[in-house]
Amino acid sequence: MPDDGSLLAPLPIRALDALRQLILDGDLPAGARLNERALGERLGVSRTPLREALRMLAAEGLVRHEAKRGAVVAPLDKADIEATFEVLAALEGLAGELAARRIDEPQLAEIKARHFEMRAHHARGDRAGYFAANQDIHRRIAAAAGNPALVETFERLNARVKRVRYAANLTAERWAKAVEEHERMIHALDARDGAALRAILEAHLAGKRQSVLAAFSGASEAYD
Amino acid sequence: MPDDGSLLAPLPIRALDALRQLILDGDLPAGARLNERALGERLGVSRTPLREALRMLAAEGLVRHEAKRGAVVAPLDKADIEATFEVLAALEGLAGELAARRIDEPQLAEIKARHFEMRAHHARGDRAGYFAANQDIHRRIAAAAGNPALVETFERLNARVKRVRYAANLTAERWAKAVEEHERMIHALDARDGAALRAILEAHLAGKRQSVLAAFSGASEAYD
DNA sequence: TATCTGACTTTGGTATACCAAATGAAATCG
DNA sequence: CGATTTCATTTGGTATACCAAAGTCAGATA
Known part of the structure; x- marks a missing residue:
């Protein structure tokens, strides 16, 4: 990045x-x-x-x-986080829809490979490895959308919440749920089902927002 | 701005x-x-x-x-324009959906007023006045979404295509169609129908993209 | 004549200089 | 002793200085 x-x-x-x-x-x-x-x-x-x-x-x-x-x-308060995730969700949704339409086999194959690596990290409970693989997968989906403006816009906004995004400590359940959502993402991508992928990604981001907000409210009531 | x-x-x-x-x-x-x-x-x-x-x-x-x-x-080629409009459409759609959910009566009233002013400009064939009113309405919808990150992101991307966006010379039909779409926007907003407003706005932007691309390809084959 | 060459000039990249406003600390006043 | 005024210092805002790389062009060479 x-x-x-x-x-x-x-x-x-x-x-x-x-x-x-x-x-x-x-x-x-x-x-x-x-x-x-x-x-x-x-x-x-x-x-x-x-x-x-x-x-x-x-x-x-x-x-x-x-x-x-x-x-x-820049300080970052709850409202900033909510607003930013709202936009990120829409951008991810768009990325998913376009990626499903435009991805080619080699790109898809690589994403599948990363997906299984990610599952390996999850199985081991390796958070750092998981986050890296996770981030990489999302980046590849965005890239597969073939829209540089989208990638750039996403990265720009994501940087804002990164500070707090990867500080959120997943519960085991939330983590499992995220992995399951990733599983469905791969299937939707494989089936070239843009609408489904969009829905999954929007829900996925909504989940991330929740977990980030929870960690945020708990840990540092005012991160500024 | x-x-x-x-x-x-x-x-x-x-x-x-x-x-x-x-x-x-x-x-x-x-x-x-x-x-x-x-x-x-x-x-x-x-x-x-x-x-x-x-x-x-x-x-x-x-x-x-x-x-x-x-x-x-920065040069601006066809691919840049297409990519940017793709993202703008998603952002406008999100803005519409959120605005329908969050707008209050005074904001809605003002947008309605601007809408009729815009129709007046259209009736007179006053392009400059129409563009200004049009832009103002879209800005107000975005503002009504109550998401500063969204507004900022939209403005940033819109600036990129502004150079060419308002150079597109509307045909009478396309202009009439745009006005009709605006009419439906107001109704959707009035009915607080987020899904409908999103759909209208996405289609509206797709139309803008078409007209911009047409003018672009015709006038300056390579704007750089 | 076409091409190469080398001094001169322009230009972006970076560091420093200078100023006025803001800050902080010491001295003074109540 | 607390509030305040004053003076020294720090700091951001802006302009300028300096350098090395690119660009330019005249003159030399083949």
């Missing part, structure tokens, strides 16, 4: 990726003020490219610029 | 709004190289805030950064 953190990329891009990582990992907590000189030194970059990175992060919604006090890690 | 072009806004924001206007109006045609010094002088701004504005426009998709050659007004 990094745009391009590689050594040859321009500094604004490198700073962007580094900062995004820091925010998503929680090293820069929501609400934290981002001192340009200090942050620049930390990243080994001067203020000019750093400020460009901050503007890009603001466009992604991970950072807010407050008048006369600079950049702050 | 300008973020805030006012005199008290910081220069990156002012430059952002000014540049967006220049691009949407076609004063900066697709593919044009954006010389930082020249552009800065034109806007009365130094390169530092200008570069921040360019990064924000890149995030909106109106500008592209090419390696070692700087910023360029």
Whole structure:
């Protein structure tokens, strides 16, 4: 997902990726003020490219610029999460419908393979592995939709809730239910049933929203 | 739609709004190289805030950064337009469904009023007035959905195709059909029928896409 | 004449300089 | 002792300086 953190990329891009990582990992907590000189030194970059990175992060919604006090890690409240998941669900639904219509055999085969890897992680109770495989599958479905604008829009919004999305601790039941939904996704995709896939994905996202909101309300009443 | 072009806004924001206007109006045609010094002088701004504005426009998709050659007004081809409209249709559909569920009477009344103003513009054959009213109605439906992430996402994507969206010259029939669709929108909204409104809006956007693509293919085979 | 070459110029990328507003701390007043 | 005023410092906003890579073009060469 990094745009391009590689050594040859321009500094604004490198700073962007580094900062995004820091925010998503929680090293820069929501609400934290981002001192340009200090942050620049930390990243080994001067203020000019750093400020460009901050503007890009603001466009992604991970950072807010407050008048006369600079950049702050964007707070995230319940309403933000609900709104974002509402849009993500619609985008996933669209992705599913288009993917069912457009996916080719090699793409489908690879998604099936990932699906079984994911089930393996679930069987072992390996949350990190599960999340990675899960994310990869959703990314591949979006890619199979063959719509770059959709992928980009999804990634942008997903970044906003990622901070909290993968912090949600699944209960065993919810986890099992998610896996079962994935199972049905594969079948719908295999049958090229767009309407069904859309419905499953929308429900799947609704479930994720619930579990994220539950974890959110419980853990940090106000994440900002 | 300008973020805030006012005199008290910081220069990156002012430059952002000014540049967006220049691009949407076609004063900066697709593919044009954006010389930082020249552009800065034109806007009365130094390169530092200008570069921040360019990064924000890149995030909106109106500008592209090419390696070692700087910023360029983003080209827009048929595939971009199709992909963008596909996502816009899904977002409008979601907006409609949510709006039908959440709109209150004053909001609905105002949309009805705008609707009749729009019909007046249509009756007079006033395209500019029609487009403005039309845009306003769609914006209000999105607002009535009560989802800021949705509004923001929609605006961001819409900006990409605005350049070409309002250049499409409607035929009389297509125009009449659009107005009739708007009529049905109002009824669905009035009846709080989310599913119907979603369907109408998705079809409406599909029609817009067709008319834009037709105008696009005819006029400028390659808008870049 | 066509092509190559090398100095000059332009341009984006990055760092630094400067300013005014905001912040914080110390001194002063009630 | 608490509130407040003042002054030093920090910080964001903006402009400018510097560099290396790309681009340009005249003149030399075959």
